[in-house]
Each structure stands twice: as C-alpha cells, then as structure tokens.
Amino acid sequence: MASISSLGIGSGLDLNGLLDQLESAERKQLEPIMAQQKSYEAKISAYGTLQGAMTKFQDAVAKLNDPELYASLSASSQGDGVGTTITSGAQPGNFSVHVDSLARAQSMTTGGFASREDELGSGTLSFTVGDDTVAIDITQEDSSLEGIRDAINASDAGVSASIVNTGSGDTPYQLVLTSKETGTQSTLTGMTFSATGDDKTLETQLDFTAMSQTVAAQDASLTVNGIAITSQSNEVKGAIEGVTLSLTETHAEDEFATVKVEHNNLALREAVQGFVKSYNDLKGSMGDLSSFNAEAGTAGELLGDSTLRSVESRLRSALTSGVAEGAFSTLSDIGISLQLDGTLELDNDRLDDIISTQRDDLQRFFAGSGGDSTTERPGLADALGDSLAAMLDDGGLIENATSGLETRMEGLVDRYASTERSIDATVERYRAQFGKLDSLIANMNQTSSYLTQQFDALNALNSQ
Template identity: 25%
Template structure:
C-alpha cells in the first residue's frame, strides 16, 4: 500500500491525511479493479475447464491410435501340452504385420543344439614346461595362429589361446583333478557351423602330445524339430522362424502339442479402453457446460459454442460410425457397442463385453477390417478428435487466447497501479496545499487574537 503521509501529518487540519488519500484512491480504483478481477477469474475458470476437456480428448486420441493399429486384434495366447519338452511364447504380431496363425501344432524335438567342447585326456603336471611352438585353432572354418613361448606352463598355453580366440567366442581353461591338470576348450556358440578344433603346427613333442590328447566331449550340433511333419533346424535351442510370431524354447527330446488361440481379454481391452476414454470425453464436456438449476449456478463453459460443437460432432460421427458397423452386420446386438438409451441418454457408449467376445470368435477378420487401418472406424474418429488437439487444434488455439487474456489483464493491472499512484500523489498535493493554507490562516488568526487582546487592555 502506498504511503501518502505528508511527513508531518495533518498538523494544520488535524485530519488523517494518509488514510483519507488511501480511501480516495481505493474508491477510484475499485471499478477498474473489479472489472479486471472478473476478466481474470473468468479466463482462468474457462482455461481450467478447457484443460480438463483437452486432457480427456488427448486420452481418447491415444486409445484410438491403438484401436486403429494393424495389430490391434492380434493378441494371442499359447500353450504347450508338455512344458518339460518345450516352452512356447507368442508375440502380439509378426514383423510382416500379421498375427500368429491360430491352431494346434504337433511338435517333436529330435535334437537339441549344443556347443563344441574339447578336453585333454592326458594330465599335465603342475610344474611342467613347454618349449616354443605354434598351434592352429580353427573356429567355424577360420584358422587362428597361436604362438607358444618357450618355458610356458599349461596356464600360459591357456592364456595364449584366449588372447587369440576369446573374441571369436572360444574360451580355454585349465581343469584340475586328482590326476593333474587338463586343458579344456569350449565354444560360446552352439550349432554345427560353430565347430572348433586345435592342431599342432610346430614345436616340441611335449606340445604335440598336448594337442594330440584333446578329445571331443560335446559335439557342435544343431537343434532339430519336426512341426506337423516338417523338419526345421536351428543353431540354438530357441526357434523363432518356424511359425510367424511363435517362439519355441527347446528343453529336452520329446513331443508336445502347441495350441495358439486368440486372446479375448487383450482384444476386449483395446475396445474397452476406447469406450471408457470416449465416455470420459463426453462426460468432461457435459460437466464443463452443465447448469445447476437448483442453485442457478452455471459451469465454466455453460452455453459455450465450441463445447456444443465438439459434443455435437462426436455424437453425430459416433451415430454414423455405429450405423456403418450395423450395415456390415456388426450391430449393437452382435458387437455389444451402442449409445446409452432413454432415460439416461447422455451421448456416452455402453459396452457389452460378452457380446464382443462372441463376435470376435465368430467374425475376427470382419471386426479387424471395420475398426483398424485407413478410413476404418478408429481412423475416422481420430481425425475428428485430433482436429481439437496439437499446435493448430481448436482447443489449443482457445487455450492460447485465454492465456493471452490473462496476460493482458496483468498488463492492464500494472498500468492501473501506475495510474492510481499518480492519482494518490495528486490527492497528496491537494492536501499539501490545503495544509499550507490552513497553516497561514491559523497564523493570521493567532496574530489578530493577540492584537485584539492588546486593545482590550
């Protein structure tokens, strides 16, 4: 609050000059201040309500994007009849954009993939030393030359092999038993193509004897399965290429039946999320525009033309889209989606999950074609919803306009502050003049009184 005191108070008049100036300024300010407050409060009230509606529309758009995706109804469940033989999992869709084919697959695991492993069968004493020489390690058909330094221990030979071959997926190690030390070679990669072998190139008989003692303990072998009589091989025990989208983790030899079916819960979920989001958008508009007749209180956007237009557009489009579905044989009784009827009709949807599940079993491809893809149910509705969102959306432009109003109010309030300060200073100058005049009058009065008192004597 500005200080409009004169520094010496109302000495001449005895009045509370500061208080009087403040009251005068407040009276002058009140009409403009009230107008600005109404503008700011109204804009913020509308902005808050618009934000709620925009958020609901944004959620609806997200669900529509999921609903129109090519893989929206591709969810599958899979079960292996004998889990100890193999485990089966299935993705939502294949890389080609199609769902994993449903049906039962008879699978026999004929062989498991294994990685090549070699272990020497002749022990080496812990203090044994090898003369200088060369070894050749062949990894998947590639020869690697390994230099062995003079006076090397078995651990040194192991280290020389690892230095040359570790990056190729081969690891050498020294195993110790009651009989002594043994050299071991193993590959990290399974499959017949990833064979390894160690051969002697040059050096002494001790090094040659070490290499000659190496025996294959585990062969490099491909996995091999039969699916409905067709043979498939793979370098590993996880097979993903046999059936689109189906992954098979092989565990042991044997037979199992893998059954792939549509996943009703996931397919229902994508539609239910859309219905819930659509209803939330309609509810947000209704809440922001309702009028409380009992208390005669409007909402933030009661009577708002943009809200009426948005609600009308959604309802009309939804009516047309549901009509199009009905023409395709997917009416409310079949599909389980319809608008809420009398007496509680408010533009929202009603979803019957049991009917929808039955429709998905009876006509999965018809439902996929109706809802997904370009110009499908979800795409048309998303186009309408999207026109209100984004940088150029109608709601965004409205929000920008309301924010601009709030900013303008702040600018006008700052100007009002400056103007009222000038008014206060003007009142202050007037009171200063009044005090000066009263002071002179008081002095004159006192002088006259003294003169009159002198005459009376």
C-alpha cells in the first residue's frame, strides 16, 4: 500500500522507510503461494504435453484397428500412356491395356474477318452440341467478333469460343468454336445465324456448311486384356472395375501398358511404422517430463508423478501382453522388439515379408478376428485403444489429474487473497502505531524544548 508522506514529520524518524521494509517482510508470506501456483501451472502444462503425445499414439493405434486398412487396394501402371486412380469396388488383378486412339474434342472455324471490333449485325445464333440445342440473341452493339465470342462463352452451351489471328490477308481474324467435351457425342452441328437487320454477313460466315472442321470429334479406343472398349473421354471408367484409366498417348501395335491392382502394402507398412514412431515419441515425452539433471539440478515437471507412472505401467502392460490366439501373439513376432530403454524397434524386412505373405494374420493380431459377440477376439490395437481411452476420455486418468490440480489452483487463489488481506491489515496496524509514535515523540520534543528554555532562563537569573 502507498505510504503517507507526512508520517515521521513530528519525530524526524524515517517511519515511511521503516513501514515499507516491514510491508516487504510481510509480503514474503505470498512467495510460497506463488511458487506453488507456478508449480501447479507447470504440471498442468506437462499433462497437456503428455495428453498430446498420447493422442497421437491413440490415432496411430486406431489406424491399425481399422479393417479397411488391410483390405485397401492400390493401382499402378507400368508403361507409357496410361495413368490409374483407384476407386471403390476394385479387385486385385493384372491387366494389359493397349491404347489405339485418344478422345478428342471437335473444333470448327469460320472464314476470315477484317476486324475483331466492327459490328456485324444483330440476330440469333443457333447451334446444337450433342443433344442440346442453344439459341443466343446477339444485339447490334455486341455483334462484333469479340462480342459474339463473349456471348457464346457466357451461354455455358458446351462450346468455348476464341479468336485467332492468322496474320494473312485483309481478313486475318477467325472465330474458333471447340466442344468442351471430347468424343463423338459432343459434336457441334447445325450452326446458323438469323439476321434481324439488313447486314447478312454473319448469316454466311456462321452457317455450319460454310465453316471448316479443323479437328474431328473422336472417341477413345482401347483394349483391356484384348477386350475392345470405346470411351467419350480419356478418363475411362469401368473398363477395369473400381479403377479409372487416364489415357495420355497411343501405343504402337506391339506396345501396351500393364495395370496392376493389388493390396496397398505401402499404406499398411506406413501405418505400422507410424505406430512404432508415435509410441517412441510418447516414450520420449514421458522421459523428458520425468527426467532429472544432477549437474544442473533441474527436474522434469512430472518427476515422481503417480499419474505418469500409471500411464507408463498401463501401456507397457498392454504392449507386452500381446494376444491370446493366432499366428502372431506378441509384437516381436511381427518384427517389433522392445529395447532396453523402453522404445520399440521395427525390423522392416520382417514386416514386409509378413505384409506380403501373412496379411490376414497381421490383421488378426492388430484388429482382432471380428465376428459376433461369441466369437469375436480382440487384437492388440483393441486392447491398446481401450487402455488409451480410459486414460484420455472424459473422466479418465489425465482429466482427473488435471482437474485435481485446477481445484488446488483455485484454493491457492483464495489463500493468496486471504493472505494479502491479512498483510494489508497488519501494515495498517503498523501505520497507526507509527502515527501514534510520531505524535508521542513530537510531544516529548516539544516538552523537552520548553524545559530547556526554562532552565536556560533560570540559569540566566542566577548568574546576575
């Protein structure tokens, strides 16, 4: 609290300074409370770090507990001209693909025009793309080559329009119309322009019979395992069940591409590797939180913490217990060994061999056997998932430990406020006492001065 500036004037003593020193001494009672608050805050933060690492491990465990991981397929292509994308419903197999022709979009061009910007006369432009007939009204002010181009493109009629400059003669500008879709079902037909004014220039130029076809519409043609297939698009769906083929170039007579649909070994391998890595990351986090540096005299926030010890114990128990039945019963059977420092080490060659030859056994080890309630056998991922959920879910081990600290923090806040009020009361009591002392000394000084004056007067009389 602020000191009263007049304190000490009567006595001449530095009572303000003395009061400040006493207040500082009293406020040292708050330091243990603040230290305890910082300790709890650090612990709560440490539990957050632990929870984050455990959640990442939980996600890795959940991937291995998903049956779709073991059933997932991938498609690849060897050879030029064919790309692949896997979709649903694919089945493993090898397919020989020969591309005879690529799908193309039709392109038509008008005769030449002298200008891009001169008005050519109003009217109605009509044409058919595939099964769709379109009519576009062209006003006089929008009847230039540029205006017609923009009107066609704005109509979303399945045709794109552009202007090319051939650079030759007095009429170098041509309007080019191209189907937006490839294949023979998207051809452009029946283009006519019905003029509403006297200018008939466009009726001739935009007559389909007067236009030149620069690119003919064409379907893609290919064979899959010798079966002939046609497609309107170069993205061919259904030729191989559950696979989309992307055609990019044709093959010579004796060339072909091989498409292989197989189990997605890479995804499964990465899931197991992610499991090992996330556990080792979790183990590293727990080690940091419980570490002690003797030279520096520093310790991790959760050194000796019972919650951390419980987490370590439960995870170690779930990892080493393995599963009761099946070709694999422990992690070491699939090439994952527990090291002396508590981390896991993966034998990638052993894992690759198991993925290739014992995929179903690996699924049963991690994800269990499935089935109804009487036959279902849980796997290692089931057990780990249950254990992690019990620690991470609402009301679990981590939340209980954190909420306990938060409750203690609330108690410390109350205790801090109570102690601060007590200190303020003590300082006020000191202030009142110092005020009385200041007045007392001031009175005594006044009495002393009066007596001194009287004695001096008496001495003066006696000396006459």
